[in-house]
Amino acid sequence: METLLDNTKFAKRLQKIMESHELSATSFAEKLSVGRATISHLMAGRNKPSLDFVMKVVDTFPNVELEWLLYGKKTTPKPPPPTLEKTIIEPQENSQKNLSNSLQKTSEEQTPKTAQKSIENIGAFSSSKSAVKRVIIFLEDGTFESYEM
Known part of the structure; x- marks a missing residue:
């Protein structure tokens, strides 16, 4: 039976997040408001991550893309949302x-x-x-x- 998520590769991507933010497993767990055992079980490949856990990672670390975290695939960057710009007032001869x-x-x-x-x-x-x-x-x-x- 084929699984959608490779636990070992997922654990490696979690490790990369922790390393890039210079976090230990304990501080990573604290930052996500999860138990240290949750991180331990995920890193060992014993448990699959819950949707809640995955969303906490993506919400806590805005530079982490969901597709990369789950499948290791990089996605194209999303364009920034449109912003209102100030009206530019240019000179003209009219009064x-x-x-x-x-x-x-x-x-x-x-x-x-x-x-x-x-x-x-x-x-x-x-x-x-x-x-x-x-x-x-x-x-x-x-x-x-x-x-x-």
């Missing part, structure tokens, strides 16, 4: 008044009245005397709207 008027006309059709008040005061965000060229609005659903002036 702040034109910006406010353009945004107001566009937003009257697309945004509620409460958002219009914020958009009308967009000039307060500019720290330079140059006019605003572009405004990007990030929405809660992860999309964005870009307004060129």
Whole structure:
């Protein structure tokens, strides 16, 4: 009967984690909040790891990938989650008044009245005397709207 997890290889990967973090079996067990005997039995190949144990390792050591821990396979790195970036305000020849008027006309059709008040005061965000060229609005659903002036 073929098993999905090779206990000996799993124990070697646990050993690599302990070595890379300079942890003894006792301190490794403490870090994971498991008994020292659990680590001993796993390292000797007597027991198979529980799902709870595997998830504790992955959660405690963020650099450890689940597929590697279980099967020794390296996976491609996950791209970092998208982050909201600050709006870049670039100089333009138009005045702040034109910006406010353009945004107001566009937003009257697309945004509620409460958002219009914020958009009308967009000039307060500019720290330079140059006019605003572009405004990007990030929405809660992860999309964005870009307004060129």
